[in-house]
Amino acid sequence: DTGVSQNPRHKITKRGQNVTFRCDPISEHNRLYWYRQTLGQGPEFLTYFQNEAQLEKSRLLSDRFSAERPKGSFSTLEIQRTEQGDSAMYLCASSLLGGLHEQYFGPGTRLTVT
Amino acid sequence: GENVEQHPSTLSVQEGDSAVIKCTYSDSASNYFPWYKQELGKGPQLIIDIRSNVGEKKDQRIAVTLNKTAKHFSLHITETQPEDSAVYFCAARGIDMRFGAGTRLTVKP
Numbered sequence: 001d002t003g004v005s006q007n008p009r010h011k012i013t014k015r016g017q018n019v020t021f022r023c024d025p026i027s028e029h030n031r032l033y034w035y036r037q038t039l040g041q042g043p044e045f046l047t048y049f050q051n052e053a054q055l056e057k058s059r060l061l062s063d064r065f066s067a068e069r070p071k072g073s074f075s076t077l078e079i080q081r082t083e084q085g086d087s088a089m090y091l092c093a094s095s096l097l098g099g100l101h102e103q104y105f106g107p108g109t110r111l112t113v114t
Numbered sequence: 115g116e117n118v119e120q121h122p123s124t125l126s127v128q129e130g131d132s133a134v135i136k137c138t139y140s141d142s143a144s145n146y147f148p149w150y151k152q153e154l155g156k157g158p159q160l161i162i163d164i165r166s167n168v169g170e171k172k173d174q175r176i177a178v179t180l181n182k183t184a185k186h187f188s189l190h191i192t193e194t195q196p197e198d199s200a201v202y203f204c205a206a207r208g209i210d211m212r213f214g215a216g217t218r219l220t221v222k223p
Contacts, residue, residue, distance in 0.1 A: 004157075006157075033211075040215070040216070041215055041216070042118075042120075042203045042205070042213030042214050042215055042216050043158065043203070043213050044213070045210045045211055045212070048210075056210065058210070091157055091158070093157075102148070102160060102163060103148070103160070103211065104160060105150070105157035105158045105159070105160075106157050107155075107156055107157045108156075108157050
């Protein structure tokens, strides 16, 4: 399977706990994006990487959120001190640098904070 | 920043009929307009896209039109089939990618 993969697919956690999600992009893709999607809404941009550099962060990304892409391949998104409002689908997408912005999404990680 | 409005929010058609979903955007600098199909429990799947130097693009039963002057773009699905039932999202890329709120399309057999 050469698509974008995300793990875990589902995560249930108690409020106040930390969670970490992983995204493995399509292997030759330089750019990696994180989005959040709540029920009945389209994906909302959180942040993106070009290789290992985090180039843009949305105002939606509070201080409790941190993302890394240490070797320019897979990426992790960590949420510290989770709140019930963090419950959502977290989507990862990747694209080629120099490509015309076609982004390919993974299946997402559904987070439920109880 | 970019603001993308999508209509309708729900659309029900009979199998074989056409479906049209419309979006408007606010940022005149937006230059790339993809459409995604999302099925239950899955991530969005890119189905067609159009760039700002093109007015129309077609791929089998799916077509997209773009009116840059009016900042409108639309998705047209002809000869709809039950497997076309899903949520469809438009998006516009300016500084970043902004998505519409989605249209839930139901194709009745």
